Amino acid sequence: CILCSRCVRFTQEISGTSELFVEARGYNSKIAALEDRPLDNLLAGNVADICPVGALLSTDYIHKNRIWNLDQQPSVCQDCSVGCNVDVFSRKNQIFRLTARENQDVNGYFMCDIGRYGFHRFEEIDRVVQPLMRNGETFDALDWDEAIQKTAKLIEQAKGKTARMGSPFHTNESNFLLGQMMAGILGSLPPIRGEEINYPSGFRISADRSPNLRGMTDICGEIAEDLPFELNARNICGLYILDDGVDRDLDNTWKDILARMDFVIVQSYAMTDLAKSAHIVLPGLAPFEREGTITNDQGRVQWLRPSLPIQGEAKPDWEILALVMKEMDPGKLPMQDISQVMKEMGEKFPDYKGLSFFRLGSTGISLNGRHEA
Known part of the structure; x- marks a missing residue:
């Protein structure tokens, strides 16, 4: 010292x-x-x-690895809606630490310990790494072609009685494609809330513990305010859900709703309570494997970059949705990459027009028109 x-x-x-x-x-x-x-x-x-x-x-990192042996990837914290900029340090498919990355329009120079150490909760989880279909009390593995075909068939047989549920833990691109997949009800599970904490310096920890509620609200279109009522009123028999992941605990109300459905299709990276209730589970990417854009609660769109490789047969969530849409409408041109999704998203929602990873850069773009890329 x-x-x-x-x-x-x-x-x-x-x-x-x-x-x-x-x-x-x-x-x-x-x-x-x-x-x-x-x-x-x-x-x-x-x-x-x-x-x-x-x-x-830091006692969390000391004696674990040499900093020069680690791969460093700039990204965005996903533990609340502030969207602090971070550097993720990893090696051999394992994250060792997160540190704050300067962004004067978001977090200044610092980050909170909720985001700094939150990556540990993804280390010992029951990953879903291949498509699964329910068989009684267990699941059978499927190949991707069969899983997509069965998914599309269930939706088509429901004849408009399938509701979609977006997620504030997923990227704008995934939520956008879910909104475009079909007509009908679109909603989400109740927000996950914590304590709002404001520090004298102006640093803030948001009570909204999801990273992309603003983006989901902007991109999905009209979201049902009272989803359980709408599901009952319109006799919905099927659900297509983007899973919030390991942070979501289902209450008895939602457990009862899921049990009443003829089918539940879930995109998830882990065998969560929601995935366990599904008839088909489609393996998406875990938070540190995803790439796309997220919008913080101040309207700043930022580039979420992947820090870890994809596990098993999992696919990017936007790609899974694009495959299902293609199966339901064979005449539709398939989405080739995430940039194409971003372009189409901008055509549907003018506030997001012209976005690209190049323009977002390391600090993002504000939806109010002021941008530094």
Whole structure:
């Protein structure tokens, strides 16, 4: 430690929690924490980032790998609707740490510990890596062609009685294609909420714990406000769902709704409660494998970049939706890549017109017309 006092100033000026102070004077000076106030605020991980000599280290990362051995990928945090810019450090299909990446229009220089350490919850999950179809209480594996055919057949046999459920955890491109797939009801599960936290420095942790609620609302079109009522009123017999993932817990109301359906089709990366209730499970990508755009709660569209390779036979969620749409309408030209989806999305929704990964760059574009790419 060189007693630069950056960490002390951080807890005083940025987090406003003042756990750290310079103890004693002169040669005996050292950084200390108050006995009754441990350094455990939700911005505490930043003090390791700003320490210029490595005197403060993260216990989550220490002794795990050398930084020069890791692959670094810029991306966006997916743990709330602020959309903090981050760098993801990984090696051999494993994420080792996340650090804040500067973006003065979003998060400044910092990130919260919810996003910093949130990647651990994806490490020990029951991944879905191939298409599955229910067979009694178990699932049988399908190849992709058969899975897409069976999915399209179920939707067509329902004769307009299939509802779609978007997800604020998925990209704009996936939600857009779900909205274009067919006519009828479109909704989503109730928002996942937490505590809204505002710091003296202006840094904010949103109560909305999904990364793309604004984008889903913009892109999907008209979303039913009372989805359970609409499902009952219109005698809906089937659901096509983009799964929120491991962050979603189903309540009894939704468990009853799913049990009443003739069929449930779920795109998911894990065997969640929602996937377990499905008749067909189509394997999509986990959060750190996805590429696309997400829109934060201030209307800033950002480039979500993949940090890990695709597992097994899983496919990008937008590609799965494009395959189902092609099967339902063979005369329709297939989507070749995500850029084509972005172009079509811009034609349908003018606020998103002209978007490309090149224009979004590392800092994104604001929908209010001001952009820095």
